Amino acid sequence: MKKLDFLVIGLVLIIVATFVGLFFNRFLIDTSKAKLEIVYKDMVIDSIDYKEDIDIIYEIRIYEEDLNRLEVKKKVGEIQYLSYFEVTSTFPITNIIHVTYEHTHMDDASCENKICMKGYMSTKRILPIVCTNGVIVRFVETKDHIDDVLVP
Ligand SMILES: [Zn+2]
Numbered sequence: 622m623k624k625l626d627f628l629v630i631g632l633v634l635i636i637v638a639t640f641v642g643l644f645f646n647r648f649l650i651d652t653s654k655a656k657l658e659i660v661y662k663d664m665v666i667d668s669i670d671y672k673e674d675i676d677i678i679y680e681i682r683i684y685e686e687d688l689n690r691l692e693v694k695k696k697v698g699e700i701q702y703l704s705y706f707e708v709t710s711t712f713p714i715t716n717i718i719h720v721t722y723e724h725t726h727m728d729d730a731s732c733e734n735k736i737c738m739k740g741y742m743s744t745k746r747i748l749p750i751v752c753t754n755g756v757i758v759r760f761v762e763t764k765d766h767i768d769d770v771l772v773p
Pocket residue numbers: 730731732735736737738751752753754
């Protein structure tokens with residue numbers, strides 16, 4: 622092949638790589654710029670930065686005695702935060718979520734199928750954990766980053 626052929630092939634490869642890169646960029650979340658959200662139904666219970674030293678346990682419960690109250694215990698090291706949210710549920714729930722940088726997962730869940738307990742999330746596994754009892758753990762890109770993408 623001539624030198625020109627290599628040049629043309631090289632250019633085509635660069636163009637293809639650029640388009641593939643742009644295409645996948647839209648579906649990848651940069652977790653360093655994203656927030657991790659703990660959600661119950663449409664309500665955001667907590668929204669946190671996903672840092673390397675992150676280590677939080679969330680215990681989320683609705684008790685049989687009061688189906689209109691969601692209890693959230695957030696444990697960060699020795700410190701424990703307790704908060705309540707007004708909800709309308711027809712059944713009690715329990716979710717224990719362990720958030721770490723490379724392995725965010727459900728330690729316990731009251732879902733019937735327990736599928737949520739099999740998966741995990743990390744900087745490379747960005748798909749949300751969705752529970753049938755209404756609890757969701759998901760990455761959400763922050764506003765700044767979405768602007769970056771839309772206005773190059
Ligand atoms: Zn579940």
